[in-house]
Each structure stands twice: as structure tokens, then as C-alpha cells.
Amino acid sequence: MWTEYQTRLDIETSELRALLSAALAGDELEVQDITRLLSVRGSDVSIVIRAADELRERLVGNIVTYVKNRNLNFTNICTGSCRFCAFRRSLDAPDAYVLSEAQIRTKVREARDVGATEVCVQGGLHPDFGLQDYIKLLHIIREVAPQIHIHAFSPAEIDHICKQEGMEVSEVLTELRNAGLDSMPGTAAEILVDRVRALICPEKISAKRWIEIIRTAHELGIPTTATVLYGTVERPPELAQHLQIIRRIQRDTGGFTEFVPLAFIPFRTHLFATGIHHPPSLSYSLLVHAVARLVFAELIPNIQASWVKLGPDGASLMLRAGANDLGGTLMEEHITRATGGTRTSMSESQLRHLIVRSGRIPKQRTTLYGILD
Numbered sequence: 001m002w003t004e005y006q007t008r009l010d011i012e013t014s015e016l017r018a019l020l021s022a023a024l025a026g027d028e029l030e031v032q033d034i035t036r037l038l039s040v041r042g043s044d045v046s047i048v049i050r051a052a053d054e055l056r057e058r059l060v061g062n063i064v065t066y067v068k069n070r071n072l073n074f075t076n077i078c079t080g081s082c083r084f085c086a087f088r089r090s091l092d093a094p095d096a097y098v099l100s101e102a103q104i105r106t107k108v109r110e111a112r113d114v115g116a117t118e119v120c121v122q123g124g125l126h127p128d129f130g131l132q133d134y135i136k137l138l139h140i141i142r143e144v145a146p147q148i149h150i151h152a153f154s155p156a157e158i159d160h161i162c163k164q165e166g167m168e169v170s171e172v173l174t175e176l177r178n179a180g181l182d183s184m185p186g187t188a189a190e191i192l193v194d195r196v197r198a199l200i201c202p203e204k205i206s207a208k209r210w211i212e213i214i215r216t217a218h219e220l221g222i223p224t225t226a227t228v229l230y231g232t233v234e235r236p237p238e239l240a241q242h243l244q245i246i247r248r249i250q251r252d253t254g255g256f257t258e259f260v261p262l263a264f265i266p267f268r269t270h271l272f273a274t275g276i277h278h279p280p281s282l283s284y285s286l287l288v289h290a291v292a293r294l295v296f297a298e299l300i301p302n303i304q305a306s307w308v309k310l311g312p313d314g315a316s317l318m319l320r321a322g323a324n325d326l327g328g329t330l331m332e333e334h335i336t337r338a339t340g341g342t343r344t345s346m347s348e349s350q351l352r353h354l355i356v357r358s359g360r361i362p363k364q365r366t367t368l369y370g371i372l373d
């Protein structure tokens with residue numbers, strides 16, 4: 001974690017102000033600059049946050065968006081072993097589950113009936129699931145809610161299907177797109193640096209593979225989100241490198257709709273047992289959101305604060321540090337709850353109230369950031 005980062009990069013406040021002025025003037029921040037911003041302490045954190053807030057206002061104004069959606073975690077059975085995860089279960093675990101077709105239909109119907117515009121579908125890497133199972137899932141959703149946007153399957157799941165079937169990424173994505181897939185969550189990115197992945201998710205897809213799958217999706221016209229998991233063992237230069245990788249992809253493809261910083265919640269995870277007992281500090285969360293805003297600027301104009309990870313009050317604080325979106329209503333959330341998260345859904349009125357209380361203008365959006373209000 002950054003607090004353990006021994007070779008701290010000291011930065012004079014005057015140098016910091018010059019760096020931020022350059023960023024606000026449109027200069028691209030190099031990895032070394034980003035590392036410096038992620039290394040500031042004390043009152044300098046507020047200076048970075050203020051600059052990010054200024055850039056947010058200039059780029060996207062005072063509107064804060066949200067999407068009415070439903071999470072659908074169709075199985076928690078997973079062959080993975082990510083050390084930050086408390087959601088996965090083995091095939092024979094007493095609380096392992098696979099949603100039945102009837103349960104999926106009911107959940108999608110409920111989402112449709114409350115006016116959700118999106119279902120967000122993710123699950124464990126089930127050892128018996130192949131391409132046809134994923135296609136069937138898409139067909140069921142389409143049948144129940146023909147108009148709903150299907151935001152589904154992380155790059156880790158796409159890789160899983162490729163391995164199960166012996167198929168290329170582009171072949172799998174084309175099949176899924178033809179079956180109704182509209183966009184993909186850019187989860188499973190964690191930190192796109194091998195040292196960190198070796199410590200927190202050694203068996204997960206490599207950084208190279210994540211990039212390959214995301215680039216292929218974008219080439220095929222499937223937009224994705226971009227994420228980062230922060231607060232585990234990463235150091236500032238590694239987080240900076242992650243942001244640079246995302247920025248490069250976006251410059252080439254334009255396929256990212258938003259960037260979502262995800263705070264690590266350690267409870268009940270393997271990493272807790274190795275000594276990480278606390279989620280990242282508020283100060284670090286503010287800095288990560290602010291630096292993301294400064295790095296991505298107009299390239300990725302939407303920075304999402306996750307109320308699932310930070311709680312509603314924490315997420316609303318991120319709105320002062322460059323964020324302009326609060327994500328979805330979800331209706332149910334299982335992945336973070338497994339690690340000790342307490343909120344599993346937010347009603348539309350709760351989200352709107354939170355936004356208004358933060359002095360901003362709430363607007364419902366589509367998955368792809370079309371304004372619906």
C-alpha cells in the first residue's frame with residue numbers, strides 16, 4: 001500500500017502547483033508526474049483535489065449521473081483464486097449457487113418493471129460453463145426485456161470461455177455480441193502490473209491478456225468501462241503505470257465509457273490474513289479519483305465514484321475530487337457484500353438525494369452516458 005511505500009517521492013508545493021497548472025492547461029502527465037501526484041501528503045492532497053474539481057467542472061459541469069440497473073451475479077462458483085475476493089465458492093461449497101433459468105427470468109422481469117435500463121451480468125468462472133451457457137443467458141435476458149442494455153462479462157470471463165472452447169477472443173466476442181451483448185465491464189483489471197498481480201491474483205489473466213481482450217472488444221464495437229482496484233499492495237509508480245495503460249488504450253480505440261476506481265475492502269479475504277486489515281484511507285481514495293480525473297481529462301470524461309465500495313457518504317465526497325457519476329442502483333450486490341460491504345442497493349431517489357445534497361444536479365443516464373432526464 002502507498003503508506004508502506006518506502007522510497008517516497010518528495011515534491012515541493014511550488015513544483016506541485018506547476019504540475020497541476022500544466023495538467024489544467026492540457027499537458028499530458030507523464031508516468032513520473034502521475035507518480036508524484038499520487039505521492040503527495042497532508043495539505044498537498046487538497047491542492048490536487050481542488051485542481052481535479054476545477055477540471056471536472058470545466059469538462060462536465062455540475063451534472064452528476066447515475067444509471068438504473070440491476071446486478072445479476074449468476075453464479076459464485078469459480079475456479080479462480082484471487083486473494084482479494086470473498087465471493088467465490090468451490091463447486092461443493094454449501095453456499096455455492098447457480099441461478100436457475102426461472103430465477104434469472106424473475107430478476108430481469110423485476111428490473112424491467114421498475115424501469116431499469118441495464119442489467120450488469122457477471123459471475124464466477126464456473127468449470128462447466130461454456131460459450132452456449134453464456135449465450136443462453138443473453139437470450140433469456142433479451143427475451144424478457146428486449147430493450148434492456150446488457151452490460152456483461154468481464155475480460156476474465158471472456159478468457160474463460162476462450163479456454164473452455166479453444167476459441168479466439170474475437171470469435172467469442174462476436175458470438176456474444178450477436179447473441180445480445182451490448183457492452184462489457186472492464187473489471188478484472190485490478191492493477192495492470194505483473195508484480196501486483198503476482199501478489200493479489202497470481203492465477204488470473206495477465207495484464208497483457210486483459211489489454212488484448214479489451215482492445216479486441218473495442219475493435220468489434222463493444223464499449224467497456226475501465227477500472228482499477230486500489231488499496232492492496234500497489235505502489236504509486238504501479239498505479240501511475242496502470243493509468244497510463246488505460247489512457248493509451250483510450251487514445252487508440254476510444255472504447256472506454258468511464259473510469260471506475262474500486263477501493264479494496266479486505267474483510268474475509270485472503271489478503272486480510274496477510275496483514276491488510278483496512279480499506280484505503282479517505283485521503284488516498286480522494287487522491288486516486290482526483291489523479292484519475294487529471295490524467296484522463298477529456299479522453300475519459302466520466303469518472304465514477306462507487307457507493308458500493310465507499311458507502312454513499314464516501315462516494316459523495318469523491319464528487320468533490322473529480323468524480324461526476326455515481327454508478328447504478330444495482331437492486332442487489334453480492335461481490336462487495338461478501339467482503340464486508342453493507343449496502344446492496346440504492347433507490348433512484350436515494351441516489352438523487354445524495355447528488356442534490358452534494359450541491360450537484362442529478363441526471364439519469366444510459367449505460368453509454370446518454371442523458372435520460
Ligand code: SF4
Pocket residue numbers: 078079080081082085086087088123124125156
Ligand atoms: S474475483 Fe472473480 S475470478 Fe477472482 S476468485 Fe473472485 S469470482 Fe473468481
